[in-house]
Amino acid sequence: MNNNKYKILVVEDEDNICKFISALLEANGYQAIIAKTCLMAQSMFSSYIPDLIILDLGLPDMDGMNFLNYVRETSLTPIIVLSARSDESDKVNALDSGANDYVTKPFSTAELLARVRSSLRNSRHSADDGHFPGRKFLLGGLVIDYDARRVFLQNVEVKLTQTEYNIVALLSEHCGKVMTYSSIIKTIWGHPDGGSIKKLQVNMANIRKKLRDKPGGSNYIINELGVGYRMNNEESD
């Protein structure tokens, strides 16, 4: 098989879903590996060393979270979780345990592919992470200069407060990944208290205004309602 294709491990027990996901991935230039149980996934994971994992949480032998934790013990391979719609707490749980992203079932193929691209890009980003001097974040008209702690929009500086900058920088460092409310609060303010969600919401509202994000537009920061925020890393489509 072609070696420079990205290898994607699909952990999903439904036959039909497996079929279309793997067909879709292969048609888009990825190599798909299928595992139908948690145990199978574990052995596939160590033998193939995939670049990305798509994980359904409801598996016949064990909860998918087991596999998630198993992978996270040893590796940072990006994981996209497939979740049923109903529960935000499941998503938050998976994200806080180290999943990079989630896609709600039923999903469109465009959505899944976008998340796959974004997660792969994100993992390449973090591979050369660690704040090189002069490192900058570029996205559309948005530039973040990490050394100077300054943000520019279409070459005009955006005046952010300390906290606002910290939040924007945090989201940009994890660009493409959903950051849950609690993980942002923990990083920015340390330990959360009763008012911290509200504080975060107010700060986010100001940031959006300053970045000229509009409701319904193609924005730099995407709301994952009830879960968290994500810095958009798809070129606007």
Next chain:
Amino acid sequence: MRKRSAYIKNIAITLGILCLSFAIGLLLQTIFNVQATIPTVFVFAVFLVSLLTDGYVYGIIAAFIITIIVNYAFTVPYFKINFTIPENIFSALIMVSIALVTSTLTAKIKYQDTIRVESEKERMRANLLRAISHDLRTPLTTIYGSSSAILENYDSFSEEQKIQMIQGIKEDSEWLVHMVENLLSITKIDSGNVKIIKTPIALDELIDSVLQKFKKRYPYQKIDLDIPDNVVVIPMDPLLIEQVIINILENSVQHAKGMTRLSLRVFTMANLAIFEISDNGCGIDKERIDKLFSEYSVSDEHQADSKRSNAGIGLSVCATIIKAHGGEIYAGNVKNGGTVIRFSLHMEETDDE
């Protein structure tokens, strides 16, 4: 917890009524010096206790306590317990029977009430089920028919025909996805007394999320937006409220014939956030407005042939969700043509920054 508070409530009622009746009895005896009415006061007290408390126990206990009190304080010999007098035993028996009969009657009435509510719910559920199974058949026919047609006659169809059929499959499954979302919401709320878990959500984030989803479904429909500039935080189940707004917007797109303007406005009034979705289309028939939210009504007249829609269950889902949030929903026609649907949600009472 709830059980405990119910105990406390029942005991408080019992004691309160007993004390009151005892006080009235004393009053009658010492001040007005009337003997004959005292037993009737106590009979009434037993009746009240049985009526206002749950189950038989409290009524019977009250009857016993009262018999002893009456025996002790209000009958000859005064301030002595004496059950040898047949009259006293007789009155005790009457008290206990009153307690028993009243409790039985109230229990029966309460039981019938719950049965009525249950059967009402059952009827709603049956209606819903009927409406849905009817609605489900059409998209399933398309999906089943088109996919098997393609599989069986792959070579004889032209490329264009195949794409058309696959397009149909996609559209109808999207419709099914939407329908299932609505159903999930209803069952989430309807099943027992599940309380909605509210989290504080910033209004502009909610609206953004709604518009993103709406744009995916209806890329060419513009929406005039008017929301407050300051940060408004509303406690809600975001997925459900999002669905309400999308359902209402979608309802306009699908049913407001001749619509050129669709607008979404949110404003605050005292402690309420009011959402207003209006269009300038054809409006809603007068007779239908009243029933719009109340039933899982699928308009029968244009059922058979017309384009399917989620309107039947869509709007009643909205009403169910808003009511479960403690808000109110209203639909009406605008003077110069068009529909307006308004709903309100309670905001956080606390500080503004």
